[in-house]
Amino acid sequence: MINKYQKLIKSLHQKKFRSSENLFLVEGGKSILELFSAENNFNKISIQALFYTEHFAQENQELLPLFQKQVAHSELVTQTILHSVGTLQTNENAIAVAKMPANFPLKVENEMVLALADIRDPGNLGTIIRIADWYGIRKLICSETTTDFYSPKVIAASMGSFLRVKPFYCDLAQYLAMQTDMGIYGAFLKGKNIYEQKFEQRGIIVIGNESNGIPDDLVGYIPNKITIPRFGEAESLNAGIATAIICDNWRRGA
Amino acid sequence: MINKYQKLIKSLHQKKFRSSENLFLVEGGKSILELFSAENNFNKISIQALFYTEHFAQENQELLPLFQKQVAHSELVTQTILHSVGTLQTNENAIAVAKMPANFPLKVENEMVLALADIRDPGNLGTIIRIADWYGIRKLICSETTTDFYSPKVIAASMGSFLRVKPFYCDLAQYLAMQTDMGIYGAFLKGKNIYEQKFEQRGIIVIGNESNGIPDDLVGYIPNKITIPRFGEAESLNAGIATAIICDNWRRGA
Known part of the structure; x- marks a missing residue:
């Protein structure tokens, strides 16, 4: 993983950098699959970068090319790298850098x-x-x-x-x-x-x-x-x- | 805290020693107060030893002598000792060593x-x-x-x-x-x-x-x-x- 992204991902553990970059992390295979699925991603959260392991690539051979089209940067990384930059105790799959939606005022509709x-x-x-x-x-x-x-x-x-x-x-x-x-x-x-x-x-x-x-x-x-x-x-x-x-x-x- | 108790308390972090000693730990001020209160201790769990800080002693001046009568061993210890033997991230009060009830068969009554x-x-x-x-x-x-x-x-x-x-x-x-x-x-x-x-x-x-x-x-x-x-x-x-x-x-x- 290039140094720029290592630094970025680690910085996003902290709120002040999430706020200044308007980015946040999504970690783990299950959350990543939902993030990239239009059907599950009601909030239309868009994704900037994806870092995935060989294991994730193997498990999602058909989906991965579609995911890669959605992001500006995607990269195969080792599990060791994933652990060193992420926050989960175990993550053998992937980390995504996603765009944080603006803090838009929400009205109470009929709900x-x-x-x-x-x-x-x-x-x-x-x-x-x-x-x-x-x-x-x-x-x-x-x-x-x-x-x-x-x-x-x-x-x-x-x-x-x-x-x-x-x-x-x-x-x-x-x-x-x-x-x-x-x-x-x-x-x-x-x-x-x-x-x-x-x-x-x-x-x-x-x-x-x-x-x-x-x-x-x-x-x-x-x-x-x-x-x-x-x-x-x-x-x-x-x-x-x-x-x-x-x-x-x-x-x-x- | 005498060495025997330091060893005992640390060993009780593990199930195998809880089982062999028939003892378990109760940590933190609030749980300890309930443990020593006949009104709250429905299960009549009995207590073997109490280790408390100066802070706990100050806060519970009237109760402490009553607690001490209920245990075979009680001892004033520093907060540092409490941290080093216990499992909580913060505990400025006390640790008790309590007797583990037998695994007695429970029937379903009208309940x-x-x-x-x-x-x-x-x-x-x-x-x-x-x-x-x-x-x-x-x-x-x-x-x-x-x-x-x-x-x-x-x-x-x-x-x-x-x-x-x-x-x-x-x-x-x-x-x-x-x-x-x-x-x-x-x-x-x-x-x-x-x-x-x-x-x-x-x-x-x-x-x-x-x-x-x-x-x-x-x-x-x-x-x-x-x-x-x-x-x-x-x-x-x-x-x-x-x-x-x-x-x-x-x-x-x-």
Whole structure:
């Protein structure tokens, strides 16, 4: 791999270089296959470069030439190189350098979206992206304190779902303040039992921080306070689990 | 810390020494406080030794003497020592050496239990223990291939819930074969929509492996095949997320 790309890929482990280059990494065979598939890549994320192993080339003999046409640069590399520049513990397949979409404002159309108020853990964000994709949610409105959607850990944890769910990072209080014609829901300790909540079809589900829940400055913008009933003793559920249960109850009740 | 204990604690990172010593580690302030609290420690796990920092002693001045009465050995140690013998990235509080309960056969009384068919990831198992505790499930019937309940990662990820949920490791096919007078449920690709499933109050929910789902040799023992409806594109949900959604639907429908 030429030195320029080695440097570039390593730099993209860090947010500041992703932001300045407007590029991010996609790693691992499965995510790469989805990235190059028009059918799975709803967000039309375009690709600048592809680095693949002999193993990947063998496994994807028919697809590889089509992939190569889509990128400005493609290159066969050893697995050792892939490991030395990438972030995964094991990756015997490929790394792609993809173009980061602009942080374009996302409106709530006739749909449910998620608002993430300060999700800090990349693994949790990746899991939430995957859950959103499972339940057919296409937009995440993220507070500026929410961890970077395009970090390698988030991309990996989303299991390909980053291709079908879009983020918009903004001042979340301001965003919520402007949404007055739809249902806005958030989980609180003493809210309405989620089993009895009737959800509107158009709206926003606000997901709070892993340790502190929904920040105080957002509470006033969330008229529908809901609670997941507890039947045992655990003090809390993690943010990904809570997101899944709320989405499931919304879809079930719809 | 005396050399004997340094060696012991480090050895308990490994399953073979946990099994031979019948001991396991509990790390971090919050888990330790729950461990020593009769109110939270449903499983009556007893404690052999406690190693705590000056910080922990300051924060728990009234409780510490009561804790010390419960253990054969307690000792003030530096944070550096705690780090060098323990497994957590940050632990400014304490480590306890606790007695591992015997692998006692667990019967299904008038209750719902979970059966774990080959859960390999310690983080997933910890999350499942926490979810079980949230939904008031007290027993996990684990296949012998399921990762060790008493490993430090599982204990940490369970966030204290290991004190209220008990495992029984066994031949799961044999166990299920003997349970004929209750509802046995498991998630499959083409099962009954979980929103329409009526759950019996007494039964077993079988949770499959992260990658391969429920093993073939168990399928015949699971008359109630259920499916979590998907509304979008994600290929699958992780084992912890699926467990939470199934438990929530069971409790909601009850």
